[in-house]
Amino acid sequence: MGQAEQDQTPLDDAFNVPGEPSALTEPSDGKASAPDINYGADSAQDTGAAGPTGDAGPAPEGKRGSRALSWDVKRFIRSLLIALATVLILAGLFSAFSTHLPDLSYNAVDYDVTVLPNGDLKIKERIDMKMLSREGNTPWRQLYQRYNINPGNLTGISDISLYDVDQDLNYRQTEPIDPDQVQKKSARSWDLEEANRWYIGQVDGESIKDYQYRQPLNGVDPTGDSCQTGGSSCQVEIGWNIFDLTDADSKVFELTMTMHGVSTAYDDVTAFQWEPIGQINEIPVGKVTGVVHLPKGASGSNSKAWLHYTGPSRNWRGADGSVHFEASQVSPGQYLDLRVTMDRSLTGDVPRTGQGRAGQRIADEEDNQERQWHQRQVLKARLILAAWALAAILVLGLCVLAIRAAFSSFRRTRYSGPILYWRQAPDMSPAAAAALDCTINGDKKKALRSRQMASTVLSLAAKEVISIYPGPVKTYAGMDMLQASERDLAQAASSSVSHLHRSERTSTIVIRPVAYGDTNVLGLSASQQAALAMLKHAGESLNSRVFDLKQMGESYKEDDDGGKLLEAFDDAAAAEFGSLAATTENGINGILEVLGMVAGIGLWALAKMSGQILLGGVCGAVLITVCAFARSYGASTVLSDEGQSWAGRICGLRNYLLDYSSFSDRGVEYLPLWEDYLVYATALGISKEAMRQLALAVPQVTDASWLDNYASGLVYWSYRPYEFGGSWFGEGGVAAVSGLPGFSDFSDLGNQLTGGFSQIQSTISAASGSSGSGGFGGFSGGSGGGSFGGR
Template identity: 35%
Template sequence: MGSQRTVRAIVVSLVITAVTAAAVLFLGFDRHAAGDGGALVSYNTVDMRAQMLKNGDLRITQTFDYRLRPRGTPWRQMFQQYTLSSDRVTSISDISIKDLTTGRVYTQDTTVHSPGGYDDYGWNSECAGRWYIADITRSQTDPEPYHAELDALTPTAVGEPKQAKDVEIGWNIPSTASANSMRFELSMTWHGVSTAYDDVVALEWEPFSAFNATPAARVTGTFTFPEGIGESNSWAWLHTGAASETTRGDDGSLRFTVTDLPSGEYINVVVMTERRPDSAVARTQAGAMKRRILNQEQREAQIADDDRRRRARGRIVMWSIPAVLALILAVAALIGAQRACAQARKATEGFVYWREPPDMSPAAAAALITDVMPGIQGAVGDRQMTSTLLSLVTKGAVAVYPGSAAGYRGIDLSRADCVSVGQLIASDPRREADAADMCTLVIMPRVYTDRAGLRLCRSESALLDVLLRASERVGLPVFDFSQMQAALKDWRQGYAWLRGFEDACNAEYQALHATVPVGAGARVLGMLAMVVSALTALIYTGVYGQIALALVISLPLLFASAFAMSVSPRQALTPQGEAYAGQVAGLMRYMEDFSEFSDRGVFDTVLWGRYMVYAAAFGISDKLMEQMERAYPQLADPQWVDAHASNDGLVYWSARRNRAMRSRGSGIHFVFGGAAGGGSFGSMVSSSFSSVGSTIRDAMPQSSASGSRSGSRRSGGGGSFRSGGFKGHSGGSGGGRGGAR
């Protein structure tokens, strides 16, 4: 493919991939940070600890970390609402609330204050720092008082007529416009939660119900048993549709973690323990319940497992469609690029040395070497103009002398010889300094009297026309490049003359019929694959929230697509072009290695003048001079140069190391348009990879699943509390829902 083209393609592909990766990470982080869906109030975290007492009650401590967004009016009140039921939970008592951010312990208030009835000062002084519990069964805007003992419900067995009421525990905070974190601890005792059957004691604890409207980024919970109850004589299940993990502690306690709990999603913990002789549970019901609960949980686990598998397969299909499309396009683009590169490489291998100027103009050689050997230094247009100007010098159409035109006032440069001018410059330090910064161009008299005898090619003739027009505007046939630049500064027709030169260069190159277009299909396919890969990355991240898929699927495909598009050559040589390519590439190799040849012959100024023309076309003028000086050490002797190189000004000034001439050789192009010379990410990614792996494993048929996760899923109804949660039934005790006002 060409090492330079390959390296360039790799660099371009890496840059494109890196930019896309940055966009993917930014989008993923932004989506991760906004996992609450933009809710005005949400939980950063919720930590819950529930202790099952011997009488079947629950002592619960919940820590809420609130995030409050600005809404125009201040936040003043937090609340948690629960449903009391005679067959689930009969009363809530022993309530305490503490602001963990400030350390303030709130006091109970019998009055429920409306947040909208106060200004900030009145609210903060009269209401803030107090909590209440109220009966909201009939009205949330006009709640009734609630007393834990007087208003407690009488326990009833399952299936018997039951009573129910809704209560709200709220606490008044200081007026707050917004907060990234406000932490509160709510402790309480739930009574009458458990039911004792003949064989087991069962309960359901639902801290978040399907009616909860406040999302949570992370919920953790710990459920501990009374003494004597452990993993061997207890069973438990976590019901939730959100991503979850469950484990058992060494003491048999239940521990669970739920991430990205959206509004409307419940958490229901089902617990069953072996009934002990000393059981003091108030609610009792005759009959055995263990097998019924086990069977129900196994059925629900199987249903949830099948549903999860169906949804996982659907997600994989949706993930795969754009990925497969991008893969097909990328592979097709790579195959097309490989074929185009092979076609281009086949014609450029095995070039041998070529010792004569090629059978084409310098401008055509500058264009052809660019296609044959990518990575040539200098823009092709600059090399065409420089080499063509030097060719005009070798053919005697123009002459170039170091220094400004003012330094040659009174000297007829059309008749001057290089030796006398060189000695004049060497004798005057001011002229030496001037010679280093400027070049003077001379239109030779022969141009006006015998132009046909110069035998100029089309590009040389076109450039000579440009120089003649510049001479007319200056008013003299002798001018330096500074004068030329000033004269052509406002020349409106100048671009047309320059375009004529460029058209002539293109026509000469096209007349060679040296190349044919290749790789267009690969570039089109590569571009399409890039677009599809980039869109796939954005879909994976923005729609599905799977940054892992974007990193391991989309970005590699994007890199491959960009590489195929960048590495594919645009031209390949024709059989006729191979012969021309052999001349230019062989001559370039010859000039770069000239000093190594023992058969180089005597110093020939005419031949070396043409070498220098084509060296400029190839962008290796400095290398050629190094080779020439190594091959002919006598060039270091000024007297030898005066005697043997004076009949060719181009060779003479180059041999005298006239840097001004060599650096300004492309100065003419400067006249026409430019100088020629010279929240953390780590956790986000980890979470995403874990989620992708779970989805892939969930999509596997049960008969094919071989991991511990698959076995756990199938036994999810066993009650070990080690297999994660599943979408079982809701409706447990409490039916918690919370928020802020």
């Protein structure tokens, strides 16, 4: 039936049932009738082009209604999975691009310090190091620590030993090597001559000279020959040579030493400030722990200790008076030191002495520093919490807006009018109908092209421009495809198609002579003309007007024109759909969602800079997830007011075809309409369901002899039994035409998470004004000023 011809046919004439009432009755199975249902145009005065006449009534019992859906479970689950995948991918990319992993880091370092009777410190440290591979696979050969010798707080270092825990090996002492010579030796020479040895040297510019500790003559000043650079102050390096090593997640050493001249004795107390990690250190440390054993008799009443560290930390006193401390996430440039005072009677002859009483003065200094520090931290923490609370409110508001926009745009892709059923073919091309249905149901573009091509080719068969038969062209060898009867062709198909291997199953196209005449008189739409051009081009390439789809596909494999013809079809289909003015762009929601995801990444960046990694990470992740979900669930193209009218016909026709068997008065006399119905059922992707409904309503179509005597065309070939496994033309047959060519800052996650939760706890505690028992940002500059490195 021609499109223009159908558009001028009133519904009652189209069904060839004069005087049919406007309401169809229910199946004669005892169900109640459904009066006042709008099924499209109901009178000779209404052609079906302007929409429904009268009010819509209820659908038959158990059937679908017309209200626009705001919820789609499959779409929701798919969008949620996409959102989760998006946030994980973005988080991975953000981490990869924003986090610089240092070549060398300390996973952990643990100090065990004993204060000797003369105030010196005997230090044993267990070091767990991580070394990453370097550019050019330069091996690691030397690891070191540097300390500042200063008459005021450190006069020298001695009694050094180095134990390699992994090798269970004590290193021997050797002389220092200038840094620029370390990588010049061959691997074999280095491993044989230098590895498994430690050294101590005085840093002299870019070189290192030998250093030997001598007891200061006056007890407090380093001797000239032991600390030559800068007078009585210098920097020394304690290093150890290892076997050539490209990388290691963990390498453990134990380093011991004695630091001399650390303490100062006053009239009332002995005091020292020890700084194992100074401001010049450039190597991050994941976790620092330590215990300082004071001389015998020390307790909480005759000694005091203060930890200076600005990151997450805590310190406490042991039952024996020892001082314990923990700190995490020591970044480059961040110092850690411990200041201790103890009763003068606990130490013996301390070389360095100070005038007067210092215990109360030092305590006042530390208390004042701690008070000022916590005041600043309280203010800072409150500002941070207020800022993140505001950010959380904004994130929540943006999430609500994004979700509402997504569900609103989704609803606007659905039909929301009164039409329940529409029983005429819509006044649009099959390709346009497929596009509108995909817009309404959110189907993928790949499915759209397949359905557009399949339904358009079927419409050419319905207009008798071409014929379509099951099986490959060899099935009909020796037969005149234009003259042979459908019964003869069906017998040929039934005798061979059922025996074909699945890979050989296809459809045969016959281009009729009318296709080579004046096609303008056929009333073909632009997309039908384009589809016909593709078929004719294939026929020309194969030098035959009879071919199967596999042959057609092969002919297009190396044909440059194939892509152009397919593009012409796509353009024609798009133009036909565009002429309906059925959709409008919903760009503002898409912009909102993209901006939301960008803002989420911005929150991650802000969190990284401010140190509130977990707070910012959660806010950013929630915002990105919600916006990505909204982006996927919502629609950038929605139905216009005109589109709602068109959608009513598409949705009504879909409902009608899927519920066809529910109406008992749909009999054999309606078969002429089913060629158009099958075309549009294919466009809507429901050809199998529609065929099943017709078979339920008109059981005769399943009788081969009845079909041979009374049916023809698409209906005949849709139901003629040939044991081929169902419909050969819809999604599985002609649809094949669419396949033509043309187209961490630290060592591990555990440390990061631990530090992240600790950061939140510290922030909340500080905001409440509670100082807790952690360190604070007191002044630096204690004994050692340690820094770490490797070559």
